[in-house]
Amino acid sequence: MAQGTGSDVGKSLLVAGLCRIAKRRGLSVAPFKPQNMSNNAAACADADGSWGEIGRAQALQARAAGIAPHVDLNPVLLKPQSDARAQVIVHGRAIGTEDAAAYMAGRRRLLPAVLDSFARLTAAHDLVIVEGAGSPAEVNLRARDIANMGFARAAGVPVVLVGDIDRGGVSAALVGTRAVIDPADAAMIVGFAINKFRGDATLFDAGVLAIERATGWRCFGVIPWLDAAARLPAEDAVVLERPVARRGGGVKIVAPMLSRLANFDDADPLRSEPGVEFDFIPPGRPIPRDADAVILFGTKSTIADLAFLRAQGWDHDILAHARTGGRVLGVCGGFQMLGRVIRDPRGIEGPPGEAAGLGLLDIETEMLPGKRVRPVAGRCARTGASVSGYEIHSGRTTGAALERPMLTLEDGPDGAIGGLIEGTYVHGLFVDDDFRRAWLDRLGVAPSPLIYDDAVEAALDEVADGIARAVDVDALFAAARAPGWSPDA
Template identity: 55%
Template sequence: MAKAIMIQGAGSNVGKSMLVAGIARAALRRGLSVAPFKPQNMSNNAAVTVDGGEIGRAQALQAMASGLEPIVDMNPVLLKPESETGAQVIVQGQRTATLRARDYGKMKATLMPAVLDSFYRLAKGYDLIVVEGAGSPAEVNLRSGDIANMGFASAAKVPVVLIGDIDRGGVIAQLVGTHAVLPPEDLALIKAFAINKFRGDPTLFADGMEIIADRTGWRPLGIVPWFDQAWRLPAEDVMDISGRPGGPLKIAVPKLNRIANFDDLDPLSAEPDVTVEIVEAGHPLPADAALVLIPGSKSTIADLAHFRAQGWDIDLHAHVRRGGRVLGVCGGYQMLGKRIIDAEGIEGPPGEVDGLGLLDVVTEMKPAKRLVQTSARHVSSGEIVMGYEIHIGQTNGPDTANAWLKIGERGEGAESADGKIKGCYLHGLFSADGFRSAYLAELGHSGQVATYGKSVEESLDALAQHLEAHLDMDAILATAETVGR
């Protein structure tokens, strides 16, 4: 059985996902076989796995850092919010229910056997499992039935390293406060701590490290400075894309309430001549955009209503009249059609709504979800793309005869007669450098494009080197303990 170590945070968004990716890549570079694991994640940014399920996109990046293809055991419970109070529950890659938060709170304790089943199965194949927590163990009101933090660590007997985020301030209180509220049996699992996202001279916080160590008894493992290349890695939050450096060719992306699987944007935003502008609610779609890209959605009909409420439908039609191009991916593709029919009430009350009317297609929502990794050929350039489908609904109509992608002999997607409006269900296609070059050329881009996959791999190596320089990696690996049933 493998050894395991768990990275938990003293709060949300302390950088756990990136640290797990960096530790995994550092362990791989040291010659260890390593795999990531997150008991429970909450995200609509999912990845389709090679074994036909779905997991959080962050775990797919961590799998890449580990030199692996993603599988469902790396994230056995995934919550995908569908409304302000409810979420779809994915267990070991497959949808099992849609529940309100209160009902999921009652259910989650029953999921521990599935979580441990995935964990122990994963642990049989590797030297090291790097586990990521969710949120913070300091949320002791959620401790009963917990499967994401100390509940899992206790059940699997995995030692914990606690991470504090100094960038948001109050890091001493984050860590010492967590120590103050945890019960003794949970405190016994925390072996060490580290500070993340430091800007400036780390030696200025030496006294702070001593104070935390004195108050908690935990071993200090280091201060991690801000990682400047973080923007080159796939974004976990769509708003992280807005802060990336860019160029004169603008792609506008309306921020849908339930935006999902926006990894289509990462390769575009990595292009030095391209600016991907995430347009928030209340702001118009920019008139100078070469492309409006409508991304995936977890709740297409509700997000279409949100789209109209912002006046983006008016902006979009003005963009088209100016000769601008439009691309809809997955939920965005469904919105571009003439109608969306949900006779079975899969997304809400049964019924149908008018789409944006820019493609002559109609979508019917169906309960079965399509989850598949696949490759396709871009018809006009002949370039091959690798991607995945993750959707409910079937889309048909005259414009599907103008399919601009081919999966085998089957047409995929739809295109308007003038070729300026396109839609498809295939996510991830922009990761292919050749296709991305051909598509951007249609928007007026000239010159070479970045080598996206190589850039991500180089950034993961740089992250590993960053952690080797600033974290006590020897101590982290020494803290890991052998797990077993």
């Protein structure tokens, strides 16, 4: 199990890389994250053939492992709707919405579901590589923990602690974690790894030795900064706050950074296109007047994010962009925002209420109990380009604009078109090379040789190569134990 000294230390990437290394060695390997908190979700199958949700990072790790994503890979997923409230998803299905305090007080009740998933994975695979959440040093959360040491102790899984040297203070973070956690928890840790090192790693040899002496743990390796990580689908919204590398020139596509932005990895294929300058617009900045297209991506709280959008003045920017002949695309919650009104009388996504939309499409949406989760395939109604992706959404949309759908799926129409305004419920559209090229062609972007799936595979291989050079993988895999292990045994 990889646990971290904090969030965003690179646990997800390390697990993906180790899964790819294990696969190369001929092992049947699966990733596992007991509890994830993310609005970036992937649709995947359950054992009964139905479809559910897991964190996007676990879907990428499954790809690295060469297995199909499955709800057991991430049995508990929390999708934040506000700063203090989240939808709780267990084995792929939403079971309700809870305040943070109520969830924290009762989350131990979900441990049996977590252990059931883990048991099925360990029975089916040679190796399971587990990812923690946040940090075990959050000792105020330890009593009911199911994500870090609470899981490791219950399942009997040895732990490797990962520290991020790029943010500074990695020695204090590792030694400090050893100092504040319970001794029985510390005994579960068999070693540590240091991530995101820039430059000559031998310059930190003395630092490694000092950490080993202070903690009693061995170092499995010092992993360099891996540039290939930027070419993989993003999971954590932290990446949106980082500056974007500018290539210069190209069509400008922008997307407002909504407060509950969901499935923003929909943008990753566009960010990889050589003829595109893509930018997430943070709060406090206007949408650029020279943008060629504006995309409204999904949100976990559509009405709340409509209010957020208006508070930034982005509604005026988008309407002005549309009036002057600019293209606007809405995906999922962004599609709903383009309509005349959104109603949530039952409080599905927040307090009951309704809000006027942007009025760019003649549709209206009502939030309803339940959620539509499924894979889809079809064609673009405008160009005939192939389309594949998935739906994860609440709400029913009606209105005259639906008579001109954006997509023709295998089981019916989806979305709406109103001139240069488009909307769809389908995520993952731009992963499909045919659709992406056809959509960009209408913006004047020349076709590029980018095959996005191949680019992701190449990036996973490059990450695995970097980890394999830096980490004593033989020793790390040798530290794995059968479930139920105890350091005292």
